[in-house]
Amino acid sequence: MTAFARSLAVLWCSASLSAVAADATPRTMGELLERSAAGDWRALDPENTLYLQLDTGRVIIELAPAFAPRHVANIKALARGHYYDDLAIERVQDNFVAQWGDSTGKKPVGAAARTLPAEFTRAVSPSLPFTVLPDRDGYAASVGFTDGMPAARDASGTRTWLAHCYGTLGVGRDLDVDSGGGTELYVVIGHAPRQLDRNITVAGRVVRGMELLASLPRGTGALGFYEKPHEGVRIRSVRVAADLPPAERVPVEVLRTDTPLFTQLVELRRNRADDWYKQPAGYIDLCSVPLPARISATSPAG
C-alpha cells in the first residue's frame, strides 16, 4: 500500500487515531484531533437530527433550523407523520445528487405543508457565529462555518446562506421558488455544486453515512432518475432522533467550528505539513475543509 494521501483520511472515530507524543506539533489532522478536548466537540441535538434508515444502514443528518426554520419544522412534521417511510430514493445522478421522496406528489402530507415560502438566504444576526475561512471564494464575498455548517455571506455582510458542499441536504423544488417543502429532499454526492447556492433551500447536512448514498447505482433516466420503479432504493423510515429511545440513538459528536483547534485544523489543511506533501497549497476551498464526526467515547452506546 502506498502512502498516497495517507494524511487525507477523514477520521470518523477517535479510536482510529494513532498515538502522538504530547509535546510534538501536530502535523496532520489525526494528530491534531488526538489533542482535542471534550469541549472541542459538540453532541448533535436529537431534536434536530434525522435518521434516514435504508436497508444498508443509517444515514445521520444534522438539520439547520437557524437557516431554514420553516422547512426544518416541516421536514420533522413529515418524518413524524411517517411520510417518508416506504418511499424511495428515486434519483441518483452521478457527480451531483441523490434524491428521495414522492415525485408523483400524490402521497398525503398529513399535518405538514406540501410547499413553503423559500428560505434561500437569511439575515445575518449576532446570534449566528461565523468562523471566517481565510481564503477567498469565487461564489460569495466571504465563506466560513456557522455551527458546523459551511456558510457564506454577501458583500454587505447582511445576508447569509448555507453552501452546497459534499453532503449538503437540500429541499427539491420546481420552477417556482416557493414550490418546495420537503416532500423531495436531495443530498450532494459529488463535486460541490455551488451554483445552487441562494437558489434553493438548504436544510442541513449529512454527518455520517454518506457512503450509503454516494455508492448507490446511478439512475439511467434523464437527470439520473431510476427508470423502473423496482430500481428505487427503499426508505425504511425517516425519524427524528429525539423520538427514538436513547438506546436506539447514535451518540454522534461533531467537531466544533468556533474553536482555536478548528482554526488550527484549517491551517493544517491549507498547508499540509506531513511527509507526503511536497508542495503545500497555501489555500483551501470551503468544501474541502473536513468536518469530523465521531461516536461519543463516553456514551455507553459508543
Added chain:
Amino acid sequence: MTAFARSLAVLWCSASLSAVAADATPRTMGELLERSAAGDWRALDPENTLYLQLDTGRVIIELAPAFAPRHVANIKALARGHYYDDLAIERVQDNFVAQWGDSTGKKPVGAAARTLPAEFTRAVSPSLPFTVLPDRDGYAASVGFTDGMPAARDASGTRTWLAHCYGTLGVGRDLDVDSGGGTELYVVIGHAPRQLDRNITVAGRVVRGMELLASLPRGTGALGFYEKPHEGVRIRSVRVAADLPPAERVPVEVLRTDTPLFTQLVELRRNRADDWYKQPAGYIDLCSVPLPARISATSPAG
C-alpha cells in the same frame, strides 16, 4: 418529478438533446450542444485511450501524454503486458478516490518500469493550447483547459500541470516523489482534491463510465482500502484502444475546449439563464465546468 436542476444534467449523448429552434439564443448546455458542428468535437486518439474493463462495464480514459509522457508510455506498456488484468480495485475512499493495481508490489512489470521520475508539472510551450477560465482560482495563478483537460499555470506563466477534478486519473506514489510509475492508479470520485495538484503525476481523465467507479462500495479499512481480498473489484483487463479491432472500440468524441462554442458553454454555466435559476452565480470553478462526451453519430458502431 420536480424540475430541480433540470439544466444541470451532463449530456453524454447528443441523442438525448431536445429540439430547439435554430434562431433562439441557447439558454442551456443542451440547447448549445445541439448547435454544435462536427468541428466542435474531437475523436479520442485510440493510441492514447485506455479501456478499463470491469464486470459491470467499461471505463474509458483519455491519457495525457503532453503532461506525463513517460508515465503514459509506461502505463501503456503495463497495459500491453496485461499487467492490470485480474488485479483489483483495492481502495474506494468516500469523497476521494478509487484506486487499483497491485499494492503488494509483487506482480512482475515485464518490460515496463516499476517507478519513474515524477512528472508533476511541465514547462509551458507554444504547442500547448490553453483556454483560460475567466474566473480566479485559489489553487493556481490561472486555470483553464488544455486539449480537453482541466489545467493550471503558475504566476510566472512558465509551468503548467493538470488539475485534480472529478474523474482525474493519477499515478499513486509513496513518500518519495519518484516512487510512482503506474502500478497503482487512482481516479477522483468526489469533491476536487486540488491540494494534490503538483504533488503527484496526473496521467489523464475518465471521459466515460465514471459512475462505474463512483458507485463502488466504500472500503472500510484505513484510507478506504478493502479489508478482505474478496471485496476487491476485479479488473478483467486494461487495454489500449488502438490494440482492439475497430469494431470493439467505442467511438467517443469529446467537446473541444479551444472553440468559440466552448467559451459560450462556459459563460452559459457561469450565469445560468434557464427558468430554474433565480440567482446566477456569475462565477464557475474549474472543476464545475462540464466536459461533454458523446458517442460519434457517424460511426457504424455508434
